[in-house]
Amino acid sequence: MRWCKKCLEPDTRPDCRFNDEGICLPCRNFENFDKIDWDARHRELDELVDWVKSRKQRRQSGYDAIIPVSGGKDSHCQALYARDKMGLRVLLVSLSYPPEQLTQRGANNLENLISLGFDCFVISPAPEIWRQLMKIGFTKFGNWCKSTEIALYACAPKVAVQYHIPLMIYGENPALSWGSSGGSLNGDANRMKYSNTLDGGDISAFLEAGYRPKDMYWHRYPSDKVIERSNLRMIYLGYYIKDFDDINNGRIALEHGLEPRTGEDAILEDIGQVTTYDALDDDFVIVNQMVKRFKFGFGKASEQLSGMIRAGEITREEALDVARRLDGKCAPRYIKSFCAYIGISEEEFWEIAESFRSLDVWKKQGNEWQLKVPME
Ligand SMILES: [Zn+2]
Known part of the structure; x- marks a missing residue:
């Protein structure tokens, strides 16, 4: 597993294309943005x-x-x-x-x-x-x-x-x-x-x-x-469109009456996201982002942060701290309601979710799963 040298994109994403210098496709695309x-x-x-x-x-x-x-x-x-x-x-x-x-x-x-x-x-x-x-x-x-x-x-x-x-x-x-x-x-x-x-x-x-x-x-x-x-x-x-990106779209939509996440649904540590105006219509997606991280080693927060690094909104160094704190986070209440919805017990949930954890990406340190190649 490698992490893009410019953003927080890993090469474990299906179809991802890193070049020989270890730079992901969106970053290479963005280098030419001004041209x-x-x-x-x-x-x-x-x-x-x-x-x-x-x-x-x-x-x-x-x-x-x-x-x-x-x-x-x-x-x-x-x-x-x-x-x-x-x-x-x-x-x-x-x-x-x-x-x-x-x-x-x-x-x-x-x-x-x-x-x-x-x-x-x-x-x-x-x-x-x-x-x-x-x-x-x-x-x-x-x-x-x-x-x-x-x-x-x-x-x-x-x-x-x-x-x-x-x-x-x-x-x-x-x-x-x-x-x-x-x-x-x-x-x-x-x-x-x-x-x-x-x-x-x-x-x-x-x-x-x-x-x-x-x-x-x-x-x-x-x-x-x-x-x-x-x-x-x-x-x-x-x-x-030059400014069609998360931040601008979020701003325009909020100006036109979009309702962002509020209350406990806006606690970033609970939702594993960096913003409160993403994935608004469904909370089960937070569960999916957590399981996706088991499979590929990255979650929603690092994906959003990569976009922000490219847009110059945050440095890679600052983004690393945030990603370590938020990536793959999902409050137990979302897992509970997801299990109730599809009709499985929480025990079954964890058994299934863990069966998709990639041992190429994760190793066990004591009782804790850790990325074999931490975000760096
Ligand atoms: Zn990149």
Whole structure:
């Protein structure tokens, strides 16, 4: 295991690309940030708008673009930018979590976004299958998000194809922002489905567990053929905008009424994050970040801090202290409610979670697990 010399990114992240000098892809991308011709990227975006407006298919629904949203900070920024700066007629699509998983804060934020003047298509999957698929994701992959992420990404292109909407707008290109694969190193998001997270939209593990394709309509990503035939273009908006980053997006969204974490849900040591305006709609994700650290040695805090180091908000030295304190932290109350939700005991939880701990990354020192190569 190596840590990027410039930020706190480890080379254990799936698909990560370090160069010979031990620098991660997002840092290398950021080195050239000042040399990027932003005007040229804006022209590309203008051409895209012309292309959208010339599409005959948009006459059928009247929408130019579809944006998958959770209601968080990036959702707010994408929707406002597409409508107010690009002049697009936008349909938002939100795959809502079942009531037991969705936080009140998450519901308020989606409501706030819609209240800013958007049409929104809300899909609420049946809670029981949703929950069981999460349980399979957790027990088989140590990742309860496996099924939910596939559904979150698959639902919007489905709606776009159905309603003849020519453009779909994602936020950041994951390859450029945090180093996992996103299908391209530019603004083209049409290959997003083949990212490590989505794995081509593969749902075979769930079918093997006895679920039928018809139980998983919203999890089934449209085929490449269907996307191609519908002429649907997908972009990473973040690629085209200079200040599309966590800090700016957080600020803009808060100005537009985003509700951040408050009270005990904002205690950084409990949530393993550096900010209080991230992952607002769901607290189980904190559990997932902890287990992710068992597998790969890094959590949400170090990922956020790496972005802040690149943006010059914090030095690497200062960030190290914060990351050591916060990375992978998850208050017991979130684990407790997660176990109650998917129907396992806390004992079972720890047994499963620990079975995914990588011995390439961790060693036992007395009773304590320690990283073999500590963040340094
Ligand atoms: Zn780096």
